[in-house]
Amino acid sequence: MSSIEICAFQNVTVPDIDNVQQSIQGTLNGFDQIVKLVTQGQIIQTSDEVIQTCIEKILNEGKIFCKLTRESASGSERIAHYCLDIISYVETLTNEKITGEEFLEVLDGLLSNANKCKSEAVSLKNGYTQIYNNLNEISEDLTEYEDHLQSAIAKEINDSNNMSEEKKEAKTLKWMSIAAGAGLTALTPFTGGLSAIGVPFTAQWASENATKEKEYRVSRDQARATVLKLNGIRCSARDIITQTNSIIDIIDHFQVFWDKRVDEIQLLTTEFEEKKTKHLKYNKLSASPVIKKWGKFCDRYTSYSTNVRSLLNNAEVDGRIAISN
Numbered sequence: 001m002s003s004i005e006i007c008a009f010q011n012v013t014v015p016d017i018d019n020v021q022q023s024i025q026g027t028l029n030g031f032d033q034i035v036k037l038v039t040q041g042q043i044i045q046t047s048d049e050v051i052q053t054c055i056e057k058i059l060n061e062g063k064i065f066c067k068l069t070r071e072s073a074s075g076s077e078r079i080a081h082y083c084l085d086i087i088s089y090v091e092t093l094t095n096e097k098i099t100g101e102e103f104l105e106v107l108d109g110l111l112s113n114a115n116k117c118k119s120e121a122v123s124l125k126n127g128y129t130q131i132y133n134n135l136n137e138i139s140e141d142l143t144e145y146e147d148h149l150q151s152a153i154a155k156e157i158n159d160s161n162n163m164s165e166e167k168k169e170a171k172t173l174k175w176m177s178i179a180a181g182a183g184l185t186a187l188t189p190f191t192g193g194l195s196a197i198g199v200p201f202t203a204q205w206a207s208e209n210a211t212k213e214k215e216y217r218v219s220r221d222q223a224r225a226t227v228l229k230l231n232g233i234r235c236s237a238r239d240i241i242t243q244t245n246s247i248i249d250i251i252d253h254f255q256v257f258w259d260k261r262v263d264e265i266q267l268l269t270t271e272f273e274e275k276k277t278k279h280l281k282y283n284k285l286s287a288s289p290v291i292k293k294w295g296k297f298c299d300r301y302t303s304y305s306t307n308v309r310s311l312l313n314n315a316e317v318d319g320r321i322a323i324s325n
Contacts, residue, residue, distance in 0.1 A: 031236075103272055121258055149226055149227050
């Protein structure tokens with residue numbers, strides 16, 4: 001029986017795992033900032049329902065993010081096992097001859113695993129994309145709310161300025177009324193003939209205006225404090241959105257990687273369907289660099305899984321979620 005040399009599994013490049021780890025760390029840091037704002041009492045004490053609702057929504061997205069990222073770590077371990085399978089098959093084909101039919105069985109198993117990994121990559125991308133979209137909506141809500149508060153602050157400043165002018169007039173009228181009531185007729189023409197009866201009335205008016213001015217000031221200070229809280233939340237939310245978008249781009253590369261693996265295996269299957277009766281052997285000159293390359297990929301995926309799990313274990317948002325559950 002004739003023998004055929006093969007040199008499959010050579011054209012492969014691994015997605016940028018280091019960058020996705022950095023983006024995951026950046027995203028977790030953003031969620032952790034929200035947790036710190038809550039635990040330090042800067043937000044949890046607010047009675048503002050809009051802020052409370054937005055915080056709950058953001059932390060819920062953090063819960064989903066941690067779940068997805070743990071799944072990505074598990075998926076990375078499965079990819080590492082896939083790399084080991086490739087290495088094992090290449091080593092076997094280098095040292096032994098197998099039939100085309102046996103090789104087709106190998107390809108069938110690889111194709112099944114590649115499709116599973118591709119499906120997981122698609123699922124992860126969809127999950128992270130949903131988080132990205134949801135956080136954008138929350139950020140837009142916060143922006144609209146801040147615009148509303150800034151408008152309210154501007155209005156109250158304007159109202160307060162008007163109150164200040166009225167207060168000055170009230171003071172002038174008060175002293176003129178007192179002077180008129182004391183018989184200082186020289187001032188009477190200037191007061192418009194205001195009698196002593198106007199003294200308590202003007203004093204009451206001034207007191208009411210002072211109360212309103214104080215209410216405006218308190219309301220304005222509260223609104224400004226709320227705006228500061230909003231800025232802290234929005235800043236963290238923007239960081240999360242930026243990093244999540246980077247993750248989506250990288251996960252898209254993962255999908256492309258598995259698309260190429262599926263295409264490669266399908267082409268090999270078609271080719272060796274006609275060579276079932278042939279004996280196959282891997283080209284020894286090609287085997288060593290192929291084994292080295294897939295070994296490197298295996299190490300990187302294993303490292304990714306280990307590092308990401310460590311990031312999650314140290315993340316305050318993940319710890320908070322674990323305690324609350």
